Amino acid sequence: MHDIKRIRENPAAFDIALARRGVADASAPILAADSSLRAIQTELQAALARRNETSRAIGIAKAQKDNATADALLAEVALLKENIPGLEAAEREATAALEPLLAILPNIAADDVPEGEDETGNIVVHTHGTLPDFDFAPLEHDFVAAKLGYDPEAAAKIAGTRFAVLRGPLARLHRALGQYMIDIQTEEHGYSETAVPLLVHEHAAFGTGQLPKFEEDLFKTTDGRYLIPTAEVSLTNLVRDQILDEESLPIRLTALTPCFRSEAGSAGRDTRGLIRQHQFEKVELVAITTADQAEAEHERMTRAAETILERLGLPYRRMLLCTGDMGFTAQKTYDLEVWLPGQGAYREISSISNCGDFQGRRMAARTRKRGEKGTTGFVHTLNGSGLAVGRTLVAVIENYQQPDGSVRIPQVLHNYMGGITVLTPA
Template sequence: MLDIKWIRENSEALDKALQSRGAEALSAELIAADEKRRSLVQSLQDMQSRRNAASKEIGQALGKGDKDRAEALKAEVAELKGRMQDAEEGTRQADAALDDMLMRLPNVPLESVPVGSDENDNREERKVGAKPGWAHKAAEHYEIGEDLGLLDFEAAARISGARFTVVKGQLARLERALGQFMLDLHTTEHGYTEVNPPLLVRDDALYGTGQLPKFSEDLFKTTDGRWMIPTAEVPLTNLVYGELLDHDTLPLRFTALTPCFRSEAGSAGRDTRGMLRQHQFNKCELVSIVDAEHGVEEHERMTACAEEVLKRLGLHYRVMTLCTGDMGFGAQKTYDLEVWLPGQDTYREISSCSVCGDFQGRRMNARYRDPDGKGTRFVTTLNGSGVAVGRALIAVMENYLEEDGSITVPEALLPYMGGITRIEKAD
């Protein structure tokens, strides 16, 4: 959430930022709503001051024996009380209206973010590694998995409907190995603390990270009013919800390997075959909580941590800076890691690392004490995939495919595979 004071002082910058993201210029509407709220607050304060003064004057009038004056003042106090009740309700409504507008407002991009409308305007930063050098025919992951008898989309559809997958046997072990490898790497070498968070959260948690109120259609809601997490970003970031942190406790770095649940409401007809876009998938999440001065530096660090996963798996990928029109709602800047998939003959996103500034910190009311002791500031938050486990499985299947249809296990995963070096056709 953006600061209304900043908006009042930087209205042109806000409108320019919103238009760069393909949104409508809203500064005039926001400032008008804030002026209305401030006017109501001032009016209420004036009435409170007059009521207090009149109450004192009643005592003075009675002390002088001026009963008529005292009665007139009592009538005025009674009238003010009624008007104040209406003013308090009006102020609450104005506060709620402004908060709702601010909650629906996306973050302001950093100056280093390229201006553009969609993925075609994203900027490539670098390519890392090499594409597979084998000469045999490539195949898509769902063809490989079904030929091996280890991916069963028909059974998943019977059980749960579309956009679910049953992974079996050695391939299920390979997926488990990928997640365990990522957790071990991030906790033992990258300084993240492993967390096993709740998978169901309340409204406040999703408001805090920005999924509500604008993106409710992308979420699954339970019958008791809780929400299934779309990513572990939600519970991990909300670990500091409402907290006042000592500066010397920062940075905080958390990681979690969890199932994630998304309705994919805005993706009808896209990637309907295979595992690329599922209602349920596993992801290793990275979250950092830092002070205001270290957000950009931490963003580079987090992205490097996610890249290390792909490097150790021997996967070719590229790093893209998303343009203003392709960034997520709460991001100031985002790097996407796109892994090479030979079966599709293209790059596909496997990790997205974003710095959010104090956008989420303000929504969560999560602050830290300034080291100079002069006040508090909202925390800066970052989140990233370290990486999406299901998409990593797809990448390994397609990049380590052998001519006979088997899959070689990457060296980094061998310690987790119990002696299995190749994924072969199920008996």
């Protein structure tokens, strides 16, 4: 959410900033709606002040036995009481007209974010690892996994397309990956493991920016709740409507949860395999910080995600996303892209975003110095994947596949696999 005061003070700067995100002349409708709201508020405040002033004057007139004045003032109060509800209703309507104009606008990109319309404008920050050299033609993960326990047909009978059933050691490898990730993030990187609801109210999805703009991407229940598309929604909303002491920040949280996405608008993309599913598991990282901490926390969180890829021996690259490829709430985003030899391409496995105070405003989550009762500021929030479990499974299968169709298990997972070091085709 954007600060209306800043828009009033410098609408030209706001328009220039939003133009980088592909939104033209953003301030004009906002300022028009804001002007209408402020005019109504001024009239309402004057009416309320006059009512209070007149009520006091009635008491004075009666004390002085000035019945004529008291009667005239009583008539004025009656008229004010008749008009005030209409002004209050008009204020609610004007507020309801302004808020959606602010709510649908994306965050302003940081100054060091490159301009671009789509992924072609992204910049490689660095690469890590050596691409595997196979003496055979590597296959895409779904062809390999089909002989290891991946059963999309069984899933389709139960739930339809873009779901998966994993069986036997392959299912265990999937579980091992999630467990390994959450252990590293909690034991080495200081994130606090948190079990969170998978269903959230509308205001929670609004707070982290999924609503109202991306409602079609969410699964909604008959009682009006939403299945989380990522644990970011539940974790970040843990601080909504709070005022936090600056000394308590940063707060670092993590959760391993199922995630649910309708994948609206993605028809034809990654329809095979485990890349783009309606249901998947992910280790989410969330940090609640002050403005001064946020940039360093962004680097720290990105390294926490990179560590998993490095320990698993998976080649990857870090990308700085351009203005046209960033998420709605992001101020700045790094994508981690893992090498998939079966596809012969790097594919996204994690996005780590600094959202500034954008979500803090939407959640009314504030911070102030301990012991002070004065001005508060909004918290800054960050979130990222550390990592997406299904996509990591894809990367392990493709990078560790062998010519006989088996898949070696990365060394760091051996203790999680109960002695299994190789997945062997049935």
